Amino acid sequence: MRALVVDDHMLIRSGLHDMLANRFPDIDVVEAASGEAALGLIDSKPFDLAIIDLFIPGEAAFVFVRKLCDADPELPVLVLSGSENPVHVRKCIDLGCSAFVPKSAAQEILFNAIDSILDGGVFIPIEIMHANTEAELSATELPALPSIEAVTSKLTDRQLEILTLITSGKSNKQIARDFQLSENTVKVHVSAILRSLGLHNRTQAGILGQQLGLLAATAESMR
Amino acid sequence: MRALVVDDHMLIRSGLHDMLANRFPDIDVVEAASGEAALGLIDSKPFDLAIIDLFIPGEAAFVFVRKLCDADPELPVLVLSGSENPVHVRKCIDLGCSAFVPKSAAQEILFNAIDSILDGGVFIPIEIMHANTEAELSATELPALPSIEAVTSKLTDRQLEILTLITSGKSNKQIARDFQLSENTVKVHVSAILRSLGLHNRTQAGILGQQLGLLAATAESMR
DNA sequence: TGTAAACTAATACTTATGTGCTATGGGAAT
């Protein structure tokens, strides 16, 4: 049996490698350190199983998952994730994955999942399935998870600039000075930001910007 | 040989467990899923080695590292981290760790590190050592990121609780409800927090709390 | 026992934030 293990951390790959080898004596494990490497390997020889870590923060991970599932629709793909966010689970399954296992799960759950999907099934740990139904409601009124694309796609360029300054803790007056605007215009933008993102005050917006690394991102682009 | 493995992800623990068992046939691996659990185990029986994942976002991880190193100064502590940030490395070593290994390192590096610190040495991968020297300069003028101790030492318990709710984006009114206080009292606390930390509004406070991982820290302690 | 520090809270203010509505000008798309 040929299995593909994708993770950017070599130690994690090695750990999974050993783990799989102990459980499945006839397994042939191939490791890939990046999405590109994995997609390259897919093209050459067929695998019986892929275990991928949702290692990239933000939306990029899901782009890779989609590419992988599209590249070989027959390949059972098992997603390992540090997150147990039901939204992530749903998204992965929608993209064509066969199983979703949180890293906090027991080894046995991983092995069960592998057995399941090798038989052509789909596997999601029962606890997450349960959490799914009730979390789907609260997910609508909670701020939603931080994903840069999800946020930037909802905001105009100007709004994003202003969100960045909110994240740096500036007041409307300071922002107005920085951008040579009237304080009133800033307020309009802030209002629009809050409405678009479903937030209730600038502190929530600032924290979201912080989670997204807006400041780091702009500092980066200034180098 | 007794080894303690600390990580909140069971699969990671299992992977390390298998890896260590393969390399060190006589090893006795004990797993801990949280900092509290680990500190409890330290008190009972002595270990020859601790391998801990810097799993908590923000500064909270370093608080645990310090506690662990203080609890048993003789214990060689190896820090595993997804980050290769030289500032983190330096901080861990300063806190009393014996080795710092990024998760992206090869298995052999981890084993080398273990061998080294069991012999009483200190181990840091050579690439990181090199990065260290040149990064040390930029570290002084760029990030200046806050440490949890620096903040908590300036605040009372109540103030820290309220800062946590600010970080969750709540209004004074909501905080008052949550704590059964008058909104006025909350304002007094908020004012005190801002003054103590040298901030100018609650958004700055919320972002600071976010950087410190206050929410994650309390969510952790609520488990 | 006295005293300092925290927590609580009221009153009275000032300033900041956020919303609704209206309006103008510039692009870009159809």
Place this chain on the structure above:
DNA sequence: ATTCCCATAGCACATAAGTATTAGTTTACA
């Protein structure tokens, strides 16, 4: 061309946030 969206901005208004002062209570500590 006309429509739609964005950015700008004024005005009015409501509410939130933050400050200052005073004061009662508890707790801890010398």
